[in-house]
Amino acid sequence: MEIRNMTRRLQFPFQMSMRYKLMILMVIIAVLPLTLVTIFAAKTTKHSLSLEIIRSNESRMDWAAKYFDEKFGQLHSVAYSLLMDNNLFPNTNGETISASNGPETGKPYIDEKLRSLYVANNTNIASISLYLNAKQRLYIVDKDAVRSTDQKVNPALEGGESANNHQTVNKIVKSTHNNFKLIRSMNRFEDHEILGGVFIEARWNMMDNVINMIHSEPNSEVLVLDAQGNLMYNPYPVQTMMDQEMLEKALHGPMEPGFIESKQGILFYQPVVSANLWIVKFIPISYVNEGASTTLSFSFYTAMVSTLLAIILSVLIAYFTTKPIIRLTRSMKALEHLNFNVGVDKVRSDEIGTLERRFNSMLLKIKELVQIEYKSKIEKRTAQLKAMQAQINPHFLYNALQSIGGVALSRHAPEIYEYVRALSELFRYTIKMKSDLVTVADEIEHVTNYLQIQKLRFQDMIHIQMDIEEDCGHYELPKFILQPIVENCFVHGLEGKMGQWIIAIRVEKMMDDIEISIEDNGLGIDEVRLEDIRRQLSRPGEDQVIGESMGMNNVNSRIKLIFGQEYGMFVTSSKGAGTTVKVVIPAIVKGEEPLQ
Known part of the structure; x- marks a missing residue:
């Protein structure tokens, strides 16, 4: 032996x-x-x-x-x-x-x-x-x-x-x-x-x-x-x-x-x-x-x-x-990492050339299958979003709210009128289905209406801070990505906290990117839960789990699918000190061709 x-x-x-x-x-x-x-x-x-x-x-x-x-x-x-x-x-x-x-x-x-x-x-x-x-x-x-x-x-x-x-x-x-x-x-x-x-x-x-x-x-x-x-x-x-x-x-x-x-x-x-x-x-x-x-x-x-x-x-x-042989081996190893730009340009005429031709044919078929699968997942996400938007009749609600607002104004109740107007604007924003992309200014206005309704509930207990950098309003971003994050501040961060609640929204341009930060002084997230959230958000857009509600995973998935894997949501938090959610998207002016 x-x-x-x-x-x-x-x-x-x-x-x-x-x-x-x-x-x-x-x-x-x-x-x-x-x-x-x-x-x-x-x-x-x-x-x-x-x-x-x-x-x-x-x-x-x-x-x-x-x-x-x-x-x-x-x-x-x-x-x-x-x-x-x-x-x-x-x-x-x-x-x-x-x-x-x-x-x-x-x-x-x-x-x-x-x-x-x-x-x-x-x-x-x-x-x-x-x-x-x-x-x-x-x-x-x-x-x-x-x-x-x-x-x-x-x-x-x-x-x-x-x-x-x-x-x-x-x-x-x-x-x-x-x-x-x-x-x-x-x-x-x-x-x-x-x-x-x-x-x-x-x-x-x-x-x-x-x-x-x-x-x-x-x-x-x-x-x-x-x-x-x-x-x-x-x-x-x-x-x-x-x-x-x-x-x-x-x-x-x-x-x-x-x-x-x-x-x-x-x-x-x-x-x-x-x-x-x-x-x-x-x-x-x-x-x-x-x-x-x-x-x-x-x-x-x-x-x-x-x-x-x-x-x-x-x-x-x-x-x-x-x-x-080495060239063909390297091309196959690169294909394992989903690099499809590794086709063999100069094909030999001997037995190794036969392998190279078969490899190029296989590479083209794999690229076609991946593109079909990718488009299918984007269409699936869009259908899910539209299905959620269609769960209520927004036109009926919008018209009803406008009528209620008119009655409140005729009865000399301007405060009720303002809150009904804000609620009706929320639904009006919902029924605008022309495009999945809106401007930063439109999305901020939608969030402002939502916060105005929340102030009706909590009065002086809540304090809102807005810091929108000039010339950032005309950049594009996916529709309905900020309101779910702000809603999470109330549901998971502020409810149950004693003292004044503070929500700060900041929009600024960093190089070729737009960064939107939503910060609260709520209860914060413990380390175990925070690591679980970050792990879920770090997955590719098509691999994230989408629930029935339009939550953080849904928002992060839509950003990655539209703009790419390097963009999305990033969460930082300290237990008892509050939470900050940062949304990073590319700086694309409305009307330009979005990134693929």
Whole structure:
């Protein structure tokens, strides 16, 4: 069962359309070899880049070692100029200049000697100190002045390096972050007894030029360590990323320059100053990968372009091969959405052309059937409206009301006459059956007569607001669409409400449409009922349910059937705050051809 499912999954891409098969095949042919070439080129480039980095950095490290030896040779020369001065250190008999005259004898000479050396080298040297065992005195010169102090213990012997006072001291120690000390002792030739020492505090920034030259890669690090691996100088403010195991492996091996490659990067090490110091440089593997990524990116873009060309070629081949079938398929899908303008214009002469001719014939028959059905529904709606209008004898009622009005006027009852006149105008408007379309002015006059009769019932309890925009009276709209909406305001919105009733009617032109808003301050509609009304009103005109009375659905259906599905009624309401019904129709002047 699992083998069968796997077989089906493998066959699935080839069971799709011919266009898809050609596309997949050509993409595989183009991408697979190019991908292999790209991977091989990336690995080769990475290896070549690593070799180039190693060769260039070995050369830089060797040059830096020579620079370090030269700079430290200059510092040693300063120390030798003091150590080899016979006026400062004793001869073989251990005598010094003017030693018999006390410890301060020869101080001017010593001060001048130290000052001249400091002034000549103060760019790289922070201070120079001289200790004389015979005087047990330490002389110091720096940027401030030359000073001396009594000191019984030679500073060169501190730390236990020369416990027997007969061992030569020659070392470099860390002073501060930016300085280091060069310490050298003066030993008698015969017995190696220490006669004194020189202490030079130098600035590391004298090495910054060569360190910056070594720091050729953006993410690399360059450090200066002592022979034990302790950090002597870090020119960067951030903490080093070098692996301690790699450092120990490099510094505890032979005193020779070299490098170590690892997953983290490449570590270069170079002994300097007779192996008293080490220059260490670390290049992270990200730099190597970044250099190789350029070639990889070029190969990737080349692959993408080739893939795109292959896709375009496959699409063109599939397109011209399957074009007639796809065209017929799209026409059939469009027909599902009642789009009848999808007939095939250029009919082929082969078997597919036969299908296209049959499709065009079927499309014409469907269009004819839809038009017949549409006209039938419009006629049905018109017949229903006329049947409702014919339920009473409007002529008889109109004449009777006119007679009643005349009697009321003769009996000096003008108020009764006005209400009878309004009622008779309602029926007169009903019997005008020449056209289903009237002007906005006629429909507003009909609604005004209806409201006048309602005011007879409710007196001052009801307040009517009319806001009819100028030049809107001559536009056409279906007959009897406003009075049912106003009637709903009384039946469903205002009856049962305490306080004054307000009905506001507003007519205005918005772009190419006429908007008629009928608003009341009645009880409002709850959310469930409002959603049901909106759902019913959103249906196509021919699908709405028409009751026996001329209600909202009837009005909305007539508007949609006459003007189109984008027009009709829209209801907004809040429970306890009133209801607004908006009627939207196209702005068509009376006498123009209405929309179909």
